Amino acid sequence: MSYPIVRHRRLRRTAALRGLVRETVLTANDFIYPVFVTYGTNVKEEIPSMPGVYHFSLDRLEEEIRRAQDAGIQAVLLFGIPETKDAVGTSAYDPNGIVQEATRAVKRWAPDMLVIADTCLCQFTDHGHCGVIHQHPSGAAAVDNDESLELLVRAAVSQAEAGADMIAPSNMMDGFVQAIRAGLDDAGYADIPILSYSVKYASAFYGPFRDAAHSAPQFGDRKTYQMDPANIREALREAETDVAEGADMLMVKPALAYLDVIRALKENFDLPVVAYNVSAEYAMVKAAAANGWLDERAIVLELLTGMKRAGADLIITYDAINAAKWLAERS
Template sequence: MSLLPTHRPRRNRKSQVIRDMVQEARLTTHDFIYPLFLMEGQNRTLEVKSMPGIHRFTADRIIDEIGQCVELGINAFAPFPGLSDAVKDRLARESANPDGLYLRTVADIKRQFPDVVLMTDVAMDPYSSDGHDGVVDAESGEILNDATLEILAQMALAQARAGADILGPSDMMDGRVGYIREVLDQNAFAHVSIMSYTAKYASAFYGPFRDALDSAPKRGDKKTYQMNPANKREALRELALDEQEGADMVMVKPALSYLDVIHAVKEKTNLPVTAYNVSGEYAMVKAAAQQGWLDGERTMMEVLLSIKRAGADAILTYFAKEAAAVLRRG
């Protein structure tokens, strides 16, 4: 009997052509949704210090950025608003103002780029004087679930009217997908999609995002509505509810530390699964690369490939523009 191995997996790795032929997961620019930070003012960009290479854009400059990304093959964008405290209040009234910065910019992007897909953020925190995703009880500090639903629905309706293609409820209030779906359908927006933040964890990886938008809670934390990082089965319960309530797509956030959750969700649903490669995950790679501890480009592509391999059909990522340039080079 020969002691030499009969089965030799290395035969499928022996050349680049063969490796490409048997590759199981592939990245393309169609996989990317690019989050963008919008700020007040004109003709300005401002780098986010904790996210090297990522900028806040005024409305006129965000148009330029989208144009560059479209040239690279990116056609899906998720703008997030950074607003001054002057327009914030405890009921997030600015979120439904058609003349406000966010809705005005969404409408302008759709006029200038009618074929791009815009995913808008449905949550109170960018507009809330409390910095939470829901209404805060003034006495107890409790986040009031049911009182928040009507505000979210009116926000979603205003975003649909501005031209949003996909609404992204990121608040984690119970029942918000069904509530928003009913209001949209009653107002002739049955064609507007809902990408639910199905499993959004109370994560430490959001820090740079909150720096970028100055949207951290003024008191308390988000643990009573965002999920416990220790739980995976709970994500499947949230998934079942979102499916029942009419979500068109579901999301896991963050992505890199929750690859097992992405996989579990993918195994349980026929809906498209997305994942949010969040600001802290981006910042870690960039910081290590700046120190020379990692090859930044290779690490970026490996991170994105791991999210795709876990089961994500689309990835919200701050790497989108840079990764698209790498993919274009081939």
Template sequence: MNFPQTRMRRLRRTEAMRSLVRETHLRPEALIYPLFICPGEGVRKPINSMPGVFNLSVDEALKEAEQCAALGIGGLLLFGLPESKDEQGSGAWAEDGIVQKAVRAIKQNRKLDSLVTMVDVCLCEYTSHGHCGIVARDGDHYSIENDSSVTLLAKTAASLAKAGADVIAPSDMMDGRIGAIREALDQVGHQDTPILSYASKFASAFYGPFREAVDSAPQFGDRRSYQMDGANLREAMREIDQDIAEGADMVIMKPAMPYLDVIREARNRYDVPMGAYQVSGEYSMLHAAFERGWLEPERTMMESLLGIRRAGADFIVTYFAQKAARALA
């Protein structure tokens, strides 16, 4: 029917009406809050490029986690800053590693039972060179070894599962790592621990502030030989196909905002639970505009998250999680 019989504004007249017919909803339980865990006690070190985000000692991280639980947030995603680094990133799988300690502390706190504890599995935070795998050098040339790196990633995943992690989330983008991690988890009796694969993680400029947060910038070269080319959508679908075939229970897209088309295409193709990571650069970019008065903070924050949900993400990893949960209360 045509105007004036059809008037689309009829269903927009009041907030109650708009709420009634709203197609996409945000829920606190669909938000995941990242935490950067560092050594020490009573440490709450601001990350300069990420306003309101901190490197936290385990005791301080527990306080943040309790706030998340009280707000109804769905879960946490843990990253570690080890006391020392080496060529292989051995701190990633150490029994007394920083994330292993944090996981055990979280699981001992009954106030946090409502939170799903996810752990990032990668070597970049733990290696002295900042790459996500083992470096092979030939004179002035270098490459990132795939298969030897996968062996260490699987070892890390098993260590974190033993510590009590609810979800293993590998973000390295090495070929074959999902199958190897699934096998490693099964061998140590954690066949029920799910894998959330960063199945299409792009080599992005939007990761800049994160690298300050975990001191993981590559000391030479870049990560384009293993993270995806931002121009490739079809390749992203092949990556997801492979990871699901190898045993991934869920997948996540990273970054979110520049790759909403990837989220939508994946949602149309796959029935597995799917998340998106609103990465550090997205968060910091918005905060820079907030600080200058160029954008309305709460409205812009919620709109950015709603767009990711509308594209097809079931859950969102975001540094806005606590603020968004408060706004939704």
């Protein structure tokens, strides 16, 4: 049958009708809020390329955790900015490192808040790469995959010991999920899940984050371990490997230019899929809104809904608190 018997607009006539037939529902429970933690006292320093996002010292972190709680956010993803860096990222696996200290603090203030620890070395190494660097006889420098795994396991275990509820390894080394799973299990943390950065592209969308985390590589790039943005079959291979190695959730990063990849993971695997709404995706909207070119609230909620519609079960987003408040106001 067709028009005039079929009239699709009938179900769009009122707000109540539109609400009844809405296929994709976005709630505060869908959001994970990334937070940057640093040393010092009384630090709440706005990141210039990410308006509204801050570095927090531990003595100012509680107010942000309370703000997230009040908005209905149930999970935070912690990134640490260390005092000192070295070639092997020692402070990443220091039991008293910044992520470990922040984790213990958050669990004291908000025991029910899910704390996810980002597990990587790039913020903690003086060269800004996600692993141990070795010089080849030719003079070229490269990340040593297997030696890096040992340090990543140490970081993950120290984060679990500090009270992290979930480990989120973002390094893209081969075998990282298997190594971390074995390390956690051997240390008595078999119940701690792994949110794997399974599909992490070598993207131009990370610029503001690298400013925030002080993690830009000091030479070269990360294209030998992060994925080519042109590839989707490779994404499925990466995800399949992580599933086999014991991942509990699969992430796609970035989100906006990779909605097809999110959909592909959703259709091919039965684990929860997480989309990372990354720093430049956030910053572009902020910049356009500041110029009066768009309605920030409407755009943010539409983008986040699109990510969920594509197949994301959860979304890591710097807009988590604002989005949760906007959804509450809309309801």
